[in-house]
Amino acid sequence: MTNENTGKGRVTVRRIAEEAGLTIGSVSSVLNNKHVERRISPATVAKVRETAARLGYMPNINARRLRSGSESLNTVTLAVITSYEAPLTLVNNIIKAIRTSVDQERKEGSPYHYTVTIEMFPAGDLGSVPGLLAGSHFNAAIITNTTPKDDHFLQRNQLPYPVVLVNRATPGYAHVYEEPEIGASAADMLVDAGRKRLAVLHGSPVTQVIDNRTSSFMRQVSERLGAPVHEIVAGTLTESAAAEAMARFFDGGKRIDGLYAVTDGMALGAYHAIKQAGLTIPDDVAVVAAGDYNFSSLFDPPLATVGADPREQGAEAVRLLLDLIHQRRSRKTDVVMPGNPSPRASVGQA
Amino acid sequence: MTNENTGKGRVTVRRIAEEAGLTIGSVSSVLNNKHVERRISPATVAKVRETAARLGYMPNINARRLRSGSESLNTVTLAVITSYEAPLTLVNNIIKAIRTSVDQERKEGSPYHYTVTIEMFPAGDLGSVPGLLAGSHFNAAIITNTTPKDDHFLQRNQLPYPVVLVNRATPGYAHVYEEPEIGASAADMLVDAGRKRLAVLHGSPVTQVIDNRTSSFMRQVSERLGAPVHEIVAGTLTESAAAEAMARFFDGGKRIDGLYAVTDGMALGAYHAIKQAGLTIPDDVAVVAAGDYNFSSLFDPPLATVGADPREQGAEAVRLLLDLIHQRRSRKTDVVMPGNPSPRASVGQA
C-alpha cells in the first residue's frame, strides 16, 4: 500500500513510461482514459495503471492545464488571502460574492473562466504566502485581515497585479473599507441611552478595522462624556473568548452600564456573561456591536449594531477586483462602506 | 484606460514582444523585475511595461508555475468542493483543518507544498465543476453538501483521484460522516424530558446529512411515542428562514412542546420565534439541535445539541484525504463521527 517512489523527485509520466517500458504518449493516454479510442492493448493499460499506482503518481496540474489548451488560455486565478487567526466570516462573504459576480459575467458573455484559491498566513507574516511577490500563483488577489506589519510589507512591496485590500487603507492599492467612524455611532447610541460607565470589548488579532472600531469609540466617548472607557481584551475574537473575558471582568467586581463589542460574535459571548452575572440587557447593561454576522436581530434581546453590511462589503470588493482586472477602474480606487446604525432592543430601542 | 486587446485571444508574452518589437525573453525579464540584473535598457523596460498595460496582459499562471521549476514539482492542488446553497460552516472547518494538517506535515519534513482551491456548484449540478472528471484542475478533493443527484453522478463516474466525501456514503469512495442516528438521540432527549407533541425543523437543500438527521428523529419518535411529528420546512437552512418558518407555524395556531432543529443556526432562528410567540424555553418548548457552530452553549438558554463535532469532522476529512494521497489508507475507508449528545438548559438540564 505504500508509495514506492523513494527519493527520485516527483513521479512523472516519463518515469512511469521508463518503468513500464512504454512511451509517455501511451502512458498519458491510459491515464486520461483515452485508451479505448487509441486502441491500446489491455496488457499495456494494466501495466500503466499498476505502475502509476505503485509509484503514487500525481499529475502536475499546471502542466495539464497548460497543455489542455483553450480552457487554460482564459483562466484567471483569483486568490482570497487572509490571516488564519481571523474569523472566516468575511472570507465567506467574499467567496460567495465571487461566485455571484462570476456567474453574472459569464451570462454577459465573458470569455474568462475563474479559479479561486484560498491562501492563509500567520497574522504578521503575509510575506510567507507563496507566489505573492512574483505573481506566480494567481492573477489577482483580495487581501484581508492584515495586521500593521502586513500593511508595511504591502507598502514596501507593491504587488505587480490587481489587488483589493479589504478593511485597510495602504497607499498604492485599491481598498474597500468600513467607514472608520463606526465606533463613534456606537458611542452615540450608548450615550444617547443615558449610559455613563462604558466599556469596549475587543481582542486579537488587532487588524486595522478592529483598531478603528475601538479607537473611534473611545475618542467619541471621551468627547461626549469626558470619562475613561474600560478596555476588556479577549484572547481571540471568538464568541467563547469574549464570554470568558467578560466573566473575568465581572468577577473583578467591576460594573458598567454600556458595552460596545467590536464584533457581534463577541457580543453573543458578552450576552452570555452578562446574564450569568445576573444582569439584564438593556436595563443593567446596554449592548451595541459592529456587525459581521447576519443574524444579530435574532439575539435575545435583538442586538443593536453599527457596522457596514458584510455581504455588501464582500460584493463590493469582488466588483472592484474584477473592474481592476478588466481595467475599468483605477488601481487607486477607494470604496468606503457606510455604517448602518441599527438601534435595537439591546440599547432600549424597539 | 480600457483594455486594447480585441478579439485576438488572450495576450501572451509573445504578443507583447511582437507589439513592442522585442524578444519574449526581454519581455519576460522585465515583467518579472529581472531587468536590473539583465541590464535591460530603460527604454525597453518602459516599452514593455507600457505595452503590457495597454494590452491588459495577464500571465498564464499554469505556465508560470510549470516553468518555475522545483516548486511546481511538489505542488499538490487540493479542492474543497461544495454546493453554494449550503452554509459554509463545514467548509470553514475543512479549510482550517487543511491549514493545520499541512503545517504539521511540513514540520515533519514533507517535500510537498499544498494549494487549496474552492469550487462551488449549484446543488444537483456537481458535474459542472471544471476538471472534475478529467482531474485536470486538482490532485485530490473533499466534496461536501451534495444532493442525491450529485451522489448518483459520483457513483456513475468514479473520479480518478483521491476523494473524500463528507456526510454522504457513496460506493467506491472514502467517507467521513456523522453517525446517522443523531436524530434518534435528539428524540430521546425530548421524550425523556416528557415531551409529547414534537416537531422537526429543517429546510433546503436536503443533503444526505439533513435527511439522516430528520428521518432518524422521526423514526425514533414514532417508535417511542407512536405519535406523528410536525415537519416545519424552512426555505433555506439560514437562521432567518428558520425564524420565519417557525413564526408561520405558530401563526397557524399549532402548538408543540418539543422541537428538534437540524442545525443550531436554525435553532437560533427558532429561539427567536418561540420567544416572540410568548413561549418560554424549555418550559413551553424544549429545543435540541444538531450542531454546526461552536457556540450553542452561549445561546439563551444554552442549547442542547446532538451532532458530531464539526471541527473534528473537518480535521478527520483532511487527515483521510492526505492519507489517501500518500497511500497510507485505502480508498474505501469510512470514518464515522460519533454523535456527542450534550443535554443543556434548552431541554431542562443543567
Next chain:
DNA sequence: CTGAAAGCGCTTACAG
C-alpha cells in the same frame, strides 16, 4: 496497436 514529435506559455541559462 504504438512511437516520435510538436507545442501549450513561460523563464532562464547561454551566447553574443
Next chain:
DNA sequence: CTGAAAGCGCTTACAG
C-alpha cells in the same frame, strides 16, 4: 545590453 534556444510536464495530432 539583447537574441535565440532549451525545456518545465503534459496531451494530442500524426505517422507508421
